[in-house]
Amino acid sequence: MKPRILITREVFREAIEYVSQHCEVESNQDDGALAPDALARKLADKDGVMCCLTDRIDADLLARCTKLKAVANIAVGYNNIDLPACTARGVMATNTPGVLDDSTADLAFALVLATARRLTEVEGYIRTGEWTGWRLKQWLGVDVHHATLGIFGMGRIGQVIARRAAGFDMKVLYHNRKRVAPEIERRLNATFATKDALLGQSDFVVLQVPYSKETHHLIGAAELKLMKPTAILVNSTRGGVVDDGALVAALKSGAIRGAGLDVFENEPRLNPGFLELKNVVLAPHIGSSTEATRLAMAMTAAKNLVAALTGGVPPNLLNPEARQS
Numbered sequence: 003m004k005p006r007i008l009i010t011r012e013v014f015r016e017a018i019e020y021v022s023q024h025c026e027v028e029s030n031q032d033d034g035a036l037a038p039d040a041l042a043r044k045l046a047d048k049d050g051v052m053c054c055l056t057d058r059i060d061a062d063l064l065a066r067c068t069k070l071k072a073v074a075n076i077a078v079g080y081n082n083i084d085l086p087a088c089t090a091r092g093v094m095a096t097n098t099p100g101v102l103d104d105s106t107a108d109l110a111f112a113l114v115l116a117t118a119r120r121l122t123e124v125e126g127y128i129r130t131g132e133w134t135g136w137r138l139k140q141w142l143g144v145d146v147h148h149a150t151l152g153i154f155g156m157g158r159i160g161q162v163i164a165r166r167a168a169g170f171d172m173k174v175l176y177h178n179r180k181r182v183a184p185e186i187e188r189r190l191n192a193t194f195a196t197k198d199a200l201l202g203q204s205d206f207v208v209l210q211v212p213y214s215k216e217t218h219h220l221i222g223a224a225e226l227k228l229m230k231p232t233a234i235l236v237n238s239t240r241g242g243v244v245d246d247g248a249l250v251a252a253l254k255s256g257a258i259r260g261a262g263l264d265v266f267e268n269e270p271r272l273n274p275g276f277l278e279l280k281n282v283v284l285a286p287h288i289g290s291s292t293e294a295t296r297l298a299m300a301m302t303a304a305k306n307l308v309a310a311l312t313g314g315v316p317p318n319l320l321n322p323e324a325r326q327s
């Protein structure tokens with residue numbers, strides 16, 4: 003008998019076709035996130051699930067879905083999955099690293115540029131018909147080229163952002179739990195800095211750390227105070243890495259110049275303070291959202307899931323211990 007799986011929300015046809023060759027598929031193509039109880043009910047008789055970052059795979063759900071053997075997240079971040087709980091129950095969990103590095107780095111860089119050059123503000127000015135003519139000192143922004151970029155989190159995506167920065171002749175500082183290898187530092191022309199030095203010296207601070215208990219509110223009031231009043235913060239990694247209340251206060255008081263944000267605490271119900279501010283550029287968690295990349299992510303998840311359920315080793319297995327238990 004084919005393994006039974008659930009696809010929790012809308013994905014690409016190609017991914018459904020692929021998993022259907024190997025599995026009996028129930029697919030929710032309404033594109034609404036299933037409520038936790040509905041998700042648990044649908045998963046009660048399933049061997050696997052292809053899910054998104056909006057689906058919480060936690061200990062309660064796993065306790066109710068005892069047939070589950072594999073969880074394939076269509077995301078690189080997996081803070082929606084309780085990995086220790088999966089491992090304890092012998093449930094394999096996978097993510098989609100690699101295929102989204104470039105697109106996510108592009109979006110981080112788009113936020114750097116858009117915030118520096120005030121693109122959403124000026125577009126609003128045109129759309130409301132306020133533009134009456136060119137002026138020398140109109141809408142002055144700040145330069146990205148030759149500025150200092152501080153990258154928090156020098157994993158795969160952080161490194162791709164550093165490569166983008168080289169094209170803009172930026173000085174690159176980075177902070178990471180572990181210093182990267184000297185040849186990577188050399189290739190990226192990136193200098194390791196302490197957290198405080200990075201915050202104090204950067205014109206643009208870009209966050210690229212995964213969300214976890216350890217990175218919760220990594221940037222709060224104290225850290226924002228260390229930044230230059232002319233500096234810009236970009237968060238395109240995960241809500242919760244920044245204390246959004248503290249960020250709203252810093253942006254209001256001019257403690258920092260601006261922020262480019264793709265992710266928020268409690269998204270999509272973001273802090274209403276952001277909507278009142280002009281010095282933020284806001285995006286609805288679209289870091290990896292290009293046609294090619296989201297398709298590649300869905301296909302990666304599909305292949306991980308099929309491998310897990312047909313006796314293979316999923317290429318992006320997060321908890322190899324689960325496979326043995």
Ligand code: GLV
Binds near residue numbers: 055078102239290
């Ligand atoms: C998107 O946010 C991801 O983690 O892939």
